[in-house]
Amino acid sequence: MAKFSVLLATATTFLCSNSCGADVTADLLDPTLEQQYDWAMYMDVHDLKGFLNYPTSQLSSMTDLRVIYRPLARGIRAADYKKARVYEEFWYHDEMPIGLRRNDQIQIDSNKFGIIYVQPRDGESDHTPAIANAVVRIMVDLWIHNIVAGYVVVPIEKFNQMEAELSRYGFFPTLKVAEGPQLSIHLRSNPKGRDELYFFQKGY
Template sequence: MPPTSAIITSILPREREANASFRLLGRLVAMSVSIFNRGSRLIIPLFLYLCANAAQAVEEIGPLPENYEEGADWVLSLSSKPMNEYLKFPKSPVSPLVNVEVSYKIRNGEGNWEKTRIYETLWYHDGKPRGLRRHEKLKLGEDTQGVIRIKRSSNSSQQVKALTNTVLRLLPDVYLNKATLNVAMYPRDLCDQADSELSTMRFYRVKKTTGDIQTLTLHVVSDTEGFDRYYYYSAIRKGQVLE
């Protein structure tokens, strides 16, 4: 049986499903679990099949703060929402879920913004990725630069964990396009939580290290004044981080 993450990967949850429907499906799932041996993952595909389907309307990405708007060739936008009723049954291995949508827009040859497109849909449980659906290939121009912008959402720790993990997951995609990320931009009230989450993922604000170290730089700012920090990813083979 494939892992839960592999099953969820190919599924897009239906945006307009009512909470009552989710609860009903949750009961069906729980009933199936008792039949197929409680806790079994065999019924998860059935639940996702019933919940999934409709394409979501794409919300246009708004303008960046003025000092970042002019220099950006593209913008990746992240939004999150809780999915507390999805796969909610006794001993569920993936409930509650957090859904993260990644959309993006690029400038055309005339310098105008093209329409916003959906790039990926991700699902997280306790800050760990449990599923991914890629809607299309990310096409950022070579030698271009841009911004990852995190949209305002609940300041719950689960959503901040999911959003920060998604930011870091997008870094290789940007570099594979031979593009440059200028900043990751958070709402000001989420910055301190993001700072804490980054440290758990080995992104540190450090001045020096000992031993052999590989670094990756991430510049994090707030959408209003007050937060502007550089983080360095540390994969230390020998030695230790010196604060």
């Protein structure tokens, strides 16, 4: 499995040479994505300003994180493949998860190859802990179903924070060979410049 992880990293480096540096939007309509991937996800996180904001409220600082999903032309399985839709929505209070709504079962066949983009809104608080939590949850869900996320693309200014937050969940850049499949997250910056493969270390 360790050899497979290294081969996958090499393959995704080649595929990501163009698309990982692009400014992809929430509609996930991008010709390079169409050519290189079977599916794509987009994480949009923002403050819920004024939500539950009353004198006795204990949940007045709320964050909404949407996971938008779109099957791409390379992996067509339905007539409406061009439509991006909200797959899951997470709610956080002080960066701690307090709620989740799944709008649909994800329709991705095993071994289909995709990419995840993370894009916090400009001018808002740093929500890297919430983003890392959602990334890990999504990656575990995909991994259980044998679905391959080649890259998780984050803004370059958030890369160090993401690395630190992933370590809280047991993901580190050093590979320790273990029996059986090993979960990994391949993090890439936008714009280009940072690239690292993080492996889950059981009992870290």
